Amino acid sequence: MKNIILSQGEKKEKIHLNDLLKKISADHESVTTVLKELQEEHLIGWTKENVIYFVGKTYKLGSIKINDKGFGFVKEFNSDDEDFFVPPNALHGAITSDEVIFTVQKENDDRFKATIEDITLRSKTSLVGEIVKSKDGRFLDFIPNEPGFKNYRIVMVNLKDYTLKEDLILKVKLLDVRDRKLFVRIQKVIGDANKAIDRIISIAYEYDIKPEFNKLTIENANEVAKPIDYNDFKIKRRLANSLVDKNLVTIDGVDSKDLDDAIYVEKIQGGYKLIVAIADVSYYVTPFSPLDNTALFRGNSVYLANKVIPMLPEKLSNGVCSLNPNEEKLCMVAEIDFDLNGKVISKKVYESIMVSKARLTYKEVNELYKNNQSTRSKEIIEMLMTAKELHQIIDNERSKRGAIEFEIAEPKIILDKDSNVIEIAKRDRGISEKLIENFMVSANECVASVIFNKELPFLYRNHDVPKEENLIEWHSILRALGINVKLSDLDKINPKTIKDALQQIEEQIKDSTERDVINVTLLKFMEKAAYELENIGHFGLASNCYTHFTSPIRRYSDLIVHRYLKQYLVDKDLRDFKLEQNEKFVLKACSIINDTEKKAVSAEREVNKVCMAEYMQSKIGQEFEGIIAAVLKFGIFVQLDNCVEGLIHISELPEFTFDDKTSIMVNKQNKIFRLGQKIKIKVKNADVKKRIIDFVLA
Numbered sequence: 001m002k003n004i005i006l007s008q009g010e011k012k013e014k015i016h017l018n019d020l021l022k023k024i025s026a027d028h029e030s031v032t033t034v035l036k037e038l039q040e041e042h043l044i045g046w047t048k049e050n051v052i053y054f055v056g057k058t059y060k061l062g063s064i065k066i067n068d069k070g071f072g073f074v075k076e077f078n079s080d081d082e083d084f085f086v087p088p089n090a091l092h093g094a095i096t097s098d099e100v101i102f103t104v105q106k107e108n109d110d111r112f113k114a115t116i117e118d119i120t121l122r123s124k125t126s127l128v129g130e131i132v133k134s135k136d137g138r139f140l141d142f143i144p145n146e147p148g149f150k151n152y153r154i155v156m157v158n159l160k161d162y163t164l165k166e167d168l169i170l171k172v173k174l175l176d177v178r179d180r181k182l183f184v185r186i187q188k189v190i191g192d193a194n195k196a197i198d199r200i201i202s203i204a205y206e207y208d209i210k211p212e213f214n215k216l217t218i219e220n221a222n223e224v225a226k227p228i229d230y231n232d233f234k235i236k237r238r239l240a241n242s243l244v245d246k247n248l249v250t251i252d253g254v255d256s257k258d259l260d261d262a263i264y265v266e267k268i269q270g271g272y273k274l275i276v277a278i279a280d281v282s283y284y285v286t287p288f289s290p291l292d293n294t295a296l297f298r299g300n301s302v303y304l305a306n307k308v309i310p311m312l313p314e315k316l317s318n319g320v321c322s323l324n325p326n327e328e329k330l331c332m333v334a335e336i337d338f339d340l341n342g343k344v345i346s347k348k349v350y351e352s353i354m355v356s357k358a359r360l361t362y363k364e365v366n367e368l369y370k371n372n373q374s375t376r377s378k379e380i381i382e383m384l385m386t387a388k389e390l391h392q393i394i395d396n397e398r399s400k401r402g403a404i405e406f407e408i409a410e411p412k413i414i415l416d417k418d419s420n421v422i423e424i425a426k427r428d429r430g431i432s433e434k435l436i437e438n439f440m441v442s443a444n445e446c447v448a449s450v451i452f453n454k455e456l457p458f459l460y461r462n463h464d465v466p467k468e469e470n471l472i473e474w475h476s477i478l479r480a481l482g483i484n485v486k487l488s489d490l491d492k493i494n495p496k497t498i499k500d501a502l503q504q505i506e507e508q509i510k511d512s513t514e515r516d517v518i519n520v521t522l523l524k525f526m527e528k529a530a531y532e533l534e535n536i537g538h539f540g541l542a543s544n545c546y547t548h549f550t551s552p553i554r555r556y557s558d559l560i561v562h563r564y565l566k567q568y569l570v571d572k573d574l575r576d577f578k579l580e581q582n583e584k585f586v587l588k589a590c591s592i593i594n595d596t597e598k599k600a601v602s603a604e605r606e607v608n609k610v611c612m613a614e615y616m617q618s619k620i621g622q623e624f625e626g627i628i629a630a631v632l633k634f635g636i637f638v639q640l641d642n643c644v645e646g647l648i649h650i651s652e653l654p655e656f657t658f659d660d661k662t663s664i665m666v667n668k669q670n671k672i673f674r675l676g677q678k679i680k681i682k683v684k685n686a687d688v689k690k691r692i693i694d695f696v697l698a
Helices: 001-009 017-023 028-040 198-208 216-224 289-296 316-322 361-373 377-401 433-453 467-478 495-508 513-523 556-570 575-618
Strands: 014-016 042-046 051-054 058-068 072-076 083-087 101-104 112-121 126-133 141-142 153-156 168-178 181-192 247-253 262-270 271-279 301-302 307-309 329-338 345-353 358-361 411-415 421-426 459-463 529-534 624-632 633-639 644-647 657-659 662-668 677-686 692-697
Touching: 001 017, 001 028, 001 051, 001 316, 014 017, 014 433, 014 692, 017 028, 017 051, 028 271, 042 112, 042 433, 051 112, 058 083, 083 101, 112 495, 112 513, 112 644, 126 198, 141 153, 141 358, 141 467, 168 289, 181 198, 181 358, 198 301, 198 307, 198 575, 216 289, 216 316, 247 361, 247 377, 247 433, 262 377, 271 377, 271 433, 271 624, 289 433, 289 556, 329 377, 329 556, 345 433, 345 556, 358 361, 377 662, 411 575, 421 459, 421 575, 433 459, 433 556, 495 513, 513 624, 529 575, 556 575, 575 692, 633 677, 644 677
Parallel strands: 083 112, 153 181, 247 358, 644 692
Antiparallel strands: 014 051, 042 051, 058 072, 058 101, 072 083, 101 112, 126 141, 126 168, 168 181, 247 262, 262 271, 271 329, 301 307, 329 345, 411 421, 459 529, 624 633, 624 677, 633 644, 657 662, 677 692
16 A cells, blocks of 8 residues: 555645545555554655645655754755755744755755745654843743754743743743744743752753653552562463572662662582573563553653652652562573683573562672671672672673773762752772673673574664774874874774773873773764664674663663563564564664663753752862863863863963864964863853853963
């Protein structure tokens, strides 16, 4: 039927659904099902008025971004070409992030201009912003936080229902766009723009991260959060693989409440056995349930300073699913046997029941490894010491095969009981953090390879090999910094030698903060990791086959993986139509969760900026030593020891000019500022609203 529908586009490039149904001898449901598929493939645009545009010669389909100055750029979905310019008078009611139908015309100066013809999808339904006084002081205006909306006059239709004042943060619902006016309805007063904690919530809303759950999801959580029913055959079949007698423990941060993973290690003939038991969320969250729909569109839990916005309601995330100590819990297990060199001898994946014998913290385990002392039982201490041995063997093996390892400094933001930012420090990572990371990577590899070898539809966590031109540019930056990586030109474009270059940086740069900011430059030239249907391996981990299995409480990707493990390995359901459904679902889900992951990272970054600005407000006028983290045309970013970053604007450097070939600032006396250089600064300004910190030279 696809071809029949598309053939209509050859006669008429746009058509109403009613007219299309008259021309095709098929029922309404069949036609709309195919139209949805064509829409997902970007072969048609389908508006809410049921006008169907056939994408091709005349009409194109894309997404628009609008500048604060009033013009826009539209990016075509079916092409990698550059964006098309859209003048203000050709927007026709479109707003930033709309999916639009557009046409392209060539101007007299040979440049192309786009005109928006229709809107097929408005994904942006609400805005977050704050109340400010108008320039003449007579009115209170709503100013959105997001770029692309500041050039509209915003009309709040229910203004009389609220008592508004300056600096309030609001969430508003978008109603209509007419003549550069946005009509909105106030939905919620979030809080005070001058308080970091209220700004944290507003940033969540800004990135479409919802702090609250809807009624249906909460009801579904209450319904499924029941004690284990041993009469259920899905529970009974686990008893043959029960782990309740094993000394499994959880190791997490002191504040963690959603305990996803537990570990157990023992010595065996010629090596070690690692058991990684993961909370069996898929038992409670069933496909297409309210919980499942909510989890899919949230994609992941988000951690914003001291605020956790969970993927699942607390009844599950901190309760029935969480591997709390001394409670029987359902779990999925990756069991792996290693030889004494860290090579995998055997592996299996199964469902089970477990009891965590202790809720340990990273700090507690690090102190055991450092001082050889603990208040825990002899059995648990012995197990942890065996786990440390295996961790060191795996770490060594992973290092030999080329896994890229370097520490990226992360800020730890500490708030008091009133949510004021009282300290920002660099987050410490000890042996226990690395041990858990190594064991989780091993479990993820085990699960991915088991299914990959069966050639079944699955979800993989891919990380592509960096491009040659990116590696050449990275090495030229290292050379400009005076770092001699001692590699041939061929080695410099070989991704396998990145580890050698990082080793040279470690040997030549002794200051850890300087080394951190130089190492971070590599991330800019690496490909981004993503969830995908086809396995291409994980370059950064030097892994041929990788997935995410170990965090189903806080990542939807892992929940999908658990479901398919049960379907393929436990139920052995390999019916063709089921495999086809899985393939389609993975493609759809990957698109959603890759996007939610980006939103979470962006929100976390913005929250860090807010908290850092609040913290530095009390430090204005004080001097600090920092490291130059970036040199750009408009100024120099300087990072302090505690990861706080601020900008010395180019206007504060009147004698300096930017050299874009070497990415340095230089003056006539050949004084330079370069990446990784130590520098003394003074704090000039810190603005919570604008999320910026300004430094000047001390």
